Amino acid sequence: MTHKTLLNALIPLVNDLSRDLADGERYQRLVDTMQALFPCDAAALLRLTGDTLVPLAINGFSNDTLGRRFRVQEHPRFAALLDHEGPTRFPADSSLPDPYDGLVHAHDGVLEVHDCMGCPILMNGRPWGLLTLDALAPDRFEHVDMASLQAFASLAAATVNVVERISMLALDSEQERMRADAYRLAAGQSRxxxxxxxxxxxxxxxxxxxxxxxxxxxxxxxxxxxxxxxxxxxxxxxxxxxxxxxxxxxxxxxxxxxxxxxxxxxxxxxxxxxxxxxxxxxxxxxxxxxxxxxxxxxxxxxxxxxxxxxxxxxxxxxxxxxxxxxxxxxxxxxxxxxxxxxxxxxxxxxxxxxxxxxxxxVPPLRERGHDILLLSGFFLEENRARLGLHSLRLSADAQDALLSYPWPGNIRELEHLIGRTALQTLGRQAQRPQILTLTAKDFGFRPDSVVTTTVPDIGSDLPNGGFREAVTSYERRLLSDSLARNQHNLAATARELGLDRANLNRLAKRLGLK
Structure with missing residues (x-):
């Protein structure tokens, strides 16, 4: 890469510093430019919050990556990057596990031989986060100019500094300052x-x-x-x-x-x-x-x-x-x-x-679109650590199935389903895999439980009670069908719907099904 190429790529990002942009857009433009400048298949910007790295912008990774939370102590490559002030490139035969194995779009298996590098973003001399680059070929970064990557990291730090300063300017009252402190306090108390x-x-x-x-x-x-x-x-x-x-x-x-x-x-x-x-x-x-x-x-x-x-x-x-x-x-x-x-x-x-x-x-999960995959990423990372796996990921058909399912039990059902499916799928493996991929078949969705994205025209069938009565009618039909499938076993029905049994009892009573 010539200095002219680097300069031409950096000028738009420098201009962005004076523009009114949303934080997420600034970060995404930064990552997109980095991937265009350096020969990588995937790039990411992560922020260090306590002992956890949180992805803010990605390119080339699966959608659920944004929902993952990487604890530094569980990922030695991230720890090594944070320990160095400048860029670090890992040897192709490094024995350190890669936290992105199985998450790169262009590859479905274990990244046994690849090129991986990264650089910390420093604010006031302390690590604020990381820039990471991954390539599938083992020698892709052979000719990367480390000084150029360091210069890019400096620009990333400037971008972060702008975002931080804009955020601070918004806190124009004592009440707002207390609110910001409270968010930071809460973030430290719970993951x-x-x-x-x-x-x-x-x-x-x-x-x-x-x-x-x-x-x-x-x-x-x-x-x-x-x-x-x-x-x-x-x-x-x-x-x-x-x-x-x-x-x-x-x-x-x-x-x-x-x-x-x-x-x-x-x-x-x-x-x-x-x-x-x-x-x-x-x-x-x-x-x-x-x-x-x-x-x-x-x-x-x-x-x-x-x-x-x-x-x-x-x-x-x-x-x-x-x-x-x-x-x-x-x-x-x-x-x-x-x-x-x-x-x-x-x-x-x-x-x-x-x-x-x-x-x-609070909106139901079925109304939140691709948030389902972000939340899935969060629960996948939790279960990856709990099960001691190198990587836990979703296949393409599993992502489609999760997006198509109506989620009557909402986020709690998603959390329990991912935890249960990961454990059951791991138990079916003849040998413990490095990467465990969950498929739609593993989740075991019934054909009648998956909804299409086409919204039916119910205007002519709307009950006399209007919207509220329509919702009640849908709840009654959903619960009645589930009870029938489970031979009116309340415990099994509660598990299927992701409901607490006591709540199911009250719901059945309210709907006249008990």
Whole structure:
């Protein structure tokens, strides 16, 4: 590569520094230019977050690569790249496993002989992330000018610096700064995150950014398995209360006689078994956030008592007349239609309106398009590490099958399906493979469970109740068919639909199938 060629390629990227571009577009243009400049089959930009490398932009890799999270300690090549300030090229016969084996589009098997190199991106002298290049031929990078790659890495650092500075300028208030700190804190506490790029997912993230810094009560609605608890954690992390605890309670898992004690606490002797004073979840969450999951399961009498706490911040422990003050932000979640529950008299109208100050709907997985593959990549990487595999990937027909399946159990069903399928497929191998590829056959989808991308015209068949009744009718048909396939075995039906058995019981009762 001549200096003129390098300069001509870099000029558009330099011009980009002064343009108003989305972060993702800046990163993708950077990777695309790198692949055009250097003779590689695949290129990637990864950001170092804690001990994990997160792909931000890729070219030449399978779609699920963007959803993967690579722990540096599990990938010695990444660790070696981060340990050097300049570019590193690995020998073609290197014994270090390659984290990209099986993920390059142009190759389906193990990359036994190939060329691999990379370079750290440094910010203020510390590693910010990596640029990586992979080629399928063993001598492809023989004549690559390392100085040119270093120059490109410097430009990448400048691009990253621009993105970071733009982000900092956006934090123009103390509240915004606290929100940014909270996101970083949350990222360090848990590897689970909200992954996605679809318009539906972006709308949800916009809602979280808007509602998070406020102190409004948030009601998160959505089907079972869509990740409502993750959304609640994200709302808490985006709030000024982020450094205080978020206390969770599953209202459906508590016997009715213990709900009040769990929420408000009790004093010694309040009831049989109360051998000492105990703080409830509200007091434990003081200064922070209380997350009520499955809030649609709360008994009417408890709803009335919660109203008083939400209105005044005052509560009494069970068995006590002493008033206690709590400062708590409430986030609630349900898969029920609470408006319908109110109309049927099973839910208090005043309590519902207290909960739904800021309603937030989490979209079902079937409405999120290619987010399915990003989430699959995340779960594949988790299972690769858990099973001790070199690489775990999806075949092309498996990707198509995952995209075509309706996902009645949503993200939870996807997570469990990938974990179960990976374990079962590995168990069927005569010898332990270096790369385990999951196919559509391995997932075992029934022909009648895969949907086409053509949306039928249901206008003439819409029930009298409109959209809501149409959804209920679909749920009833889906559950009825699953029960029939499983000879009305509730445990088997719950597994097939990716539902908790208790939730399945309630759903069947609501739909008149029990």
């Amino acid at each position: 689970r995150e909200l992954i996605g790029q679809s318009p539906a997912h972006q709308r949800l993230m916009d809602e979280i950014r808007l509602a998070g810094p406020s102190d409004m009560t948030v009601l998160i609605t959505g089907e079972t398995g869509v990740g409502k608890e993750l959304v609640a954690n994200a709302v808490h992390a985006a709030s000024p209360r982020a450094r205080k605890p978020i206390i969770s309670i599953n209202c459906a898992a508590l016997p009715e006689t213990l709900v009040e004690s769990e929420l408000f606490g009790h004093v010694r002797g309040a009831f049989s078994g109360a051998v000492s004073d105990r703080r409830g979840k509200f007091e434990l969450a003081h200064g922070g956030t209380l997350f009520l999951d499955e809030v649609g399961e709360l008994p009417l009498v408890v709803q009335a008592k919660l109203l008083r706490v939400l209105a005044s911040g005052q509560l009494q422990r069970v068995g006590s007349d002493e008033e206690r003050h709590v400062d708590v932000r409430l986030i609630a979640a349900t898969n029920r239609d609470l408006e319908a529950e109110v109309r049927e008299g099973r839910y208090r109208s005043d309590f519902y309106h207290r909960l739904s100050v800021y309603p937030m709907h």
